[in-house]
Amino acid sequence: MKKNTKDLKSPRNPESKLARHIVTLPKSGIRDFFELVNTMDDVISLGIGEPDFVTPWTIREGSIYSLERGHTSYTSNLGLPSLRKAICEYVAENYKADYDPAHECIVTVGVSEALDLAVRAITNPGDEIIYNEPCYVSYYSEIRMAHGVPVPVPTYEKNNFALDPADLEKAVTPKTKAILLNFPCNPTGATLDMEQLEAIADIARRHDLLVLSDLIYSELTYSGHILPAISSLPGMKERTVFLHGFSKAFAMTGFRIGYACGPFEIIDTMMKIHQYSMLCAPITAQEAAEEALRNGKRDMESMRREYMNRRNVIVKGFNRMGLSCFMPEGAFYAFPNITSTGLSSTEFAKRLLMEQRVAVVPGNAFGKSGEGYVRCSYATSMEKIREALKRIDAFLKSLKKS
């Protein structure tokens, strides 16, 4: 029988064929904005959340060598054993947390996939997941896609955007399943100290909660020392999933390699989803990642120092022109407070783009508590940062005149 294509399209209700929980998800607030940016000339973009450095040569060479040797096959679902071993050694050395590469580590397609697997592996419909906000744009939707309930806990400039343990504890209910942490934080650049980490661990233990810890920016910490993983604290290893990857500190966004370390039952459950959806991460990129761990640390350190110099210039620049800006201790974002202009984040970002050709991301793209701020990435050259600062200063002066 001939199919009635009109019926398939359901003109009266085109969404009836689609999954309701996906249809009702908002699109990323910054997409339309950056589509507009792409059509404009002479724009300085402080909007990009990825390193402006090309992946260090030794790592690129690692991927070329992998291809030269004809390594073009699938790998084990969990990832190359040699890479998992290198990852676990790296995690033990830098984060004081011990994992067994055979059973407690999985290599994924970016930390994005690791996060997705972790959330899907632990969430039953209606389970609540608490996270610090303003936060990475994916968290809310990731949780919703797993039929969970996102519970943002606002963080504040007056507390250096750290997660206040008292606020966190107030958000815990009988339905809370996990706390999702991201420090250093995108978009605020905030970090935690040991005392705050211990307080969060204490809440997780007392309420029997899991912790998903997204450490994608952790090497980009400007105090110079990386905080031990929350899983290294007493009673935490069995309830923590350590999420990390190579995109930011090794400038490897396009390689798409991340990983998760955690208790066997959780990693094994994540593996099932990974096995049926992704199968494995690409072998060329896995071998490049192994090279990054072996020989990429010097390059990583020089990028970190350059980000720190840029951070100092951009934050000083904002404060000098009268926009109060918290000094971020990690990641590569400044988050100036723009409330003194009387504009909303979106108005500020739109007018700055149209009037001075500088692209920044409105803070409300990172959750309600980001309103009143804009995110400015300093993963761009010092020259562009200085020019952007001049243009922003001119924009502020024009606002005062009008």
Ligand code: PLP
């Ligand atoms: N987590 C945070 C906090 C991020 O900012 C990003 C990217 O911007 C990711 C995860 C995704 O990283 P990946 O490239 O490893 O998927």
